[in-house]
Amino acid sequence: MLSARGVIGGLLSGRLSTGLHVGTVQPRFFGNTKSFYALLHAVLVLTLETSALMSAVAALFGSFLWGATVGDFVNILGVILATMTLALVIISPLTVTVSCLSFKHGLDPDVILYPVESTVSDLLITLCYFLVLTLFFSCGSAGRYLIVLTGLVLLCAVAYVLPKDIREAEFVKTIKESFITMVLVAFIVNVTGTALGTITEIFGGRREIHTAYPALIDTVGDVGAVVGSTATTKLALGTLKSSFSSVINHANEIFGAWAASLIMFAAYSLLSLVIQYRVLRLDSFVRFAALLFTANLMAASSIIIVAYIVAVLTFQRGLNPDNFVIPIESSLADGITTISLLAALILIG
DSSP: OHHHHHHHHHHHHHHHHHHHHHTSSOSSSSSOOHHHHHHHHHHHHHHHHHHHHHHHHHHHHHHHHSOOOHHHHHHHHHHHHHHHHHHHHHHHHHHHHHHHHHHHTTOOHHHHHHHHHHHHHHHHHHHHHHHHHHHHHHSHHHHHHHHHHHHHHHHHHHHHHHHHHTTOHHHHHHHHHHHHHHHHHHHHHHHHHHHHHHHHHHHTTOHHHHHHHHHHHHHHHHHHHHHHHHHHHHHHHTSSOSSGGGGGGGHHHHHHHHHHHHHHHHHHHHHHHHHHHSOOOHHHHHHHHHHHHHHHHHHHHHHHHHHHHHHHHHHHTTOOGGGTHHHHHHHHHHHHHHHHHHHHHHHHO
């Protein structure tokens, strides 16, 4: 659900930031443009699609691993629908608010929006999931009825907007292109889980690694988002040519985001050691910082390349890069960071 919400949040963030720059979206909630409302309606439909897809995948794997039944599928679908609906109601308005405020105050939403949205979103959807599971397991029939009611809210909202927008070309294009991205993400997240499982088995005693891990994958994803989102805006404005050689004209954004990530990795090294061991020795900090910097070198460089290539290729093929860049790079960032961390652990120890 974190990855699926990342796809939806990445799409919304990318489209909002580019739209604000090119003028297809205005920095306000009400009285906005047709493109703005078509985007919000598409997010509603994509949330329902994603919930159904995740439930089907979970039931498929569950049938092989622990003999999941049709009743289990219904329960999984209800929990995921309710969780994603709550997340949608809470997170999407926050995303729009951050985009509007940053733009109005002269900040670049391409740089600000997704890093803020992704970090807050991970926390909020985890809390929503905890709340729904509490209702499901601890509140009896009343809790389950409430879960069903929450899911029905999303179904009714989709049933309301779909007939109105099904003939709108921009809406249909967003749904089609984003569904392709979601299918890709469904495979990507399995690789991430496998790599993380390997790290846990081999280096399970390194508690500081597990403490820093969520922040590491989030930060690398933010680096790719800043590079990709600024690139899509430049492509839309015509200030960046849709060629791989033009990456030199994007160097300020690339090295700015990368430098910021190195500063954060140093902070993570310090904080995770203090949190886990209550003391800080200089030699331990230097060794752990060297480990994380090595992982950063591999992960950040890879995700920057991925984000830029996806932006250029989708633009060249007449697709909307904002439907692909952040969702793909943010999902790949988890796996790439995990694998880079594993490689760094093997190299450095």
